[in-house]
Amino acid sequence: MATPVGTSEVRAEEARERLEGSDAPLLIDVRTDRERRVASIPGSVHLPMNEVGARLAEVAPDPNRPIITFCATGARSLRILPTFAALGYEDAVSMSGGIVAWQALGYPTESATALDEEKLARYSRHLLIPEVGAEGQQRLLQTSILLIGAGGLGSPAALYLAAAGVGRIGIVDDDRVDASNLQRQVLHSTEELGESKAESARRTLEDLNPDVTVVTYEERLTSENVDRILSEGWELVVDGADNFPTRYLLNDASVWHRIPVVHGSIYRFEGQVTVFKPFEGPCYRCLFPQPPPPELAPSCAEGGVLGVLPGVIGSLQANEALKLSLEIGEPLIGRLMLFDALAARFDEVAVRRDPNCPVCGEHPTITDYIDYVEFCGIPGS
Amino acid sequence: MTVVRIPPTLREQTQGQATPEARGTNVRELLDDLTSRFPALRERIYEDGGLASFVNVYVGGEDVRTREGLETPVAEGDTVILLPAMAGGRLASFAGERPGNRGDVGSGS
Numbered sequence: 015m016a017t018p019v020g021t022s023e024v025r026a027e028e029a030r031e032r033l034e035g036s037d038a039p040l041l042i043d044v045r046t047d048r049e050r051r052v053a054s055i056p057g058s059v060h061l062p063m064n065e066v067g068a069r070l071a072e073v074a075p076d077p078n079r080p081i082i083t084f085c086a087t088g089a090r091s092l093r094i095l096p097t098f099a100a101l102g103y104e105d106a107v108s109m110s111g112g113i114v115a116w117q118a119l120g121y122p123t124e125s126a127t128a129l130d131e132e133k134l135a136r137y138s139r140h141l142l143i144p145e146v147g148a149e150g151q152q153r154l155l156q157t158s159i160l161l162i163g164a165g166g167l168g169s170p171a172a173l174y175l176a177a178a179g180v181g182r183i184g185i186v187d188d189d190r191v192d193a194s195n196l197q198r199q200v201l202h203s204t205e206e207l208g209e210s211k212a213e214s215a216r217r218t219l220e221d222l223n224p225d226v227t228v229v230t231y232e233e234r235l236t237s238e239n240v241d242r243i244l245s246e247g248w249e250l251v252v253d254g255a256d257n258f259p260t261r262y263l264l265n266d267a268s269v270w271h272r273i274p275v276v277h278g279s280i281y282r283f284e285g286q287v288t289v290f291k292p293f294e295g296p297c298y299r300c301l302f303p304q305p306p307p308p309e310l311a312p313s314c315a316e317g318g319v320l321g322v323l324p325g326v327i328g329s330l331q332a333n334e335a336l337k338l339s340l341e342i343g344e345p346l347i348g349r350l351m352l353f354d355a356l357a358a359r360f361d362e363v364a365v366r367r368d369p370n371c372p373v374c375g376e377h378p379t380i381t382d383y384i385d386y387v388e389f390c391g392i393p394g395s
Numbered sequence: 396m397t398v399v400r401i402p403p404t405l406r407e408q409t410q411g412q413a414t415p416e417a418r419g420t421n422v423r424e425l426l427d428d429l430t431s432r433f434p435a436l437r438e439r440i441y442e443d444g445g446l447a448s449f450v451n452v453y454v455g456g457e458d459v460r461t462r463e464g465l466e467t468p469v470a471e472g473d474t475v476i477l478l479p480a481m482a483g484g485r486l487a488s489f490a491g492e493r494p495g496n497r498g499d500v501g502s503g504s
């Protein structure tokens with residue numbers, strides 16, 4: 015892993031050295047139960063992030079003993095450190111790259127669940143691909159992906175991610191299924207008209223694949239709830255939002271939480287897809303510093319959209335999400351893919367990090383949530 | 396002549412044309428030529444004499460802001476793409492629904 019290591023982090027190599035030395039630190043796994051069952055590091059103790067406040071003293075009776083935390087890729091275990099410090103555990107560092115980096119070095123892990131007969135059958139076409147294989151499939155089964163919106167883009171993305179065996183899928187949507195949705199939102203069906211989209215999505219996805227746990231948030235993404243939602247262990251966000259304020263809010267939050275976003279947007283016959291990986295590539299504000307004024311940004315409800323277009327773009331988003339989870343291929347980081355359904359043609363343009371970006375640039379000027387509705391120039395009342 | 400690709404949200408201003416041709420050795424000349432024929436387009440993509448901040452222009456796949464802006468040279472055969480951000484769904488829905496409620500924005504295209 016070539017990622018830089020901050021002062022609160024240790025590389026997997028150093029972590030292993032310290033764990034095998036004298037006065038070994040306590041190794042704490044802050045992931046979920048499900049993740050730990052698939053693979054864990056021998057000798058580690060388990061303390062899921064949401065239980066740190068209540069159970070740290072029980073798990074680590076000696077606050078002076080050094081601690082190394084780890085999670086899947088090192089993001090959550092780094093983020094939880096201030097909580098450790100606040101509880102009096104100052105000598106704690108996070109293992110950068112997490113168990114993924116540990117495994118990449120060939121270090122030992124133990125697993126409570128191998129792929130059983132059912133999974134071997136269900137995922138057999140994945141297991142045949144060397145780039146996925148049993149290890150990749152296990153990894154997908156412990157991956158957590160959050161979808162903003164269970165609409166046109168979220169529908170195909172969620173279906174393919176669930177079919178692929180992504181173990182935990184979150185759905186943020188407060189909307190209800192409307193007749194005008196069914197032309198493209200293939201998660202929902204005629205008999206679900208009027209029902210909650212999040213619940214309808216849950217039913218469809220769990221029917222498709224019982225290996226998937228679906229977490230629903232029947233709420234609109236807001237400045238007030240975004241931190242709570244993003245803190246619940248999501249490694250990746252698939253953005254299928256339907257408006258600019260949500261997209262800018264999600265961008266700022268994902269940069270601050272350091273969670274990559276697979277972005278998709280559609281209008282009539284054309285779509286755009288890219289990946290925003292905080293601090294490694296550009297963010298949404300680097301690409302579009304400002305949204306168009308509302309009168310120049312007709313919505314799909316006003317301008318329409320070909321039903322299959324979100325099928326294409328949402329599937330491309332699922333493709334990017336799976337590649338990022340498996341760490342294979344070349345993700346669309348710094349590249350914006352454009353699709354024109356009428357011409358049947360793809361184009362690609364470069365997107366670069368903007369050193370003057372107000373959120374991810376060298377001297378950020380936006381460091382807390384703003385009024386996104388006002389920012390997007392939408393009249394109040 | 397250079398083909399300029401017009402996004403669907405700006406085609407009303409180009410009389411429905413998706414790939415009009417224009418002449419010019421740099422982006423400024425090219426857009427001057429184009430907007431002389433489609434004056435309505437000019438109002439949409441210019442702001443205070445410069446390119447509007449919500450419109451990206453790409454020459455050969457590169458954002459002209461990362462090159463020489465309006466002076467970025469355009470060669471014969473280059474493709475020039477105009478690209479504003481697209482939201483995806485129903486922008487109007489929350490504008491009236493939750494007036495003045497800070498940061499209360501929707502989801503689900």
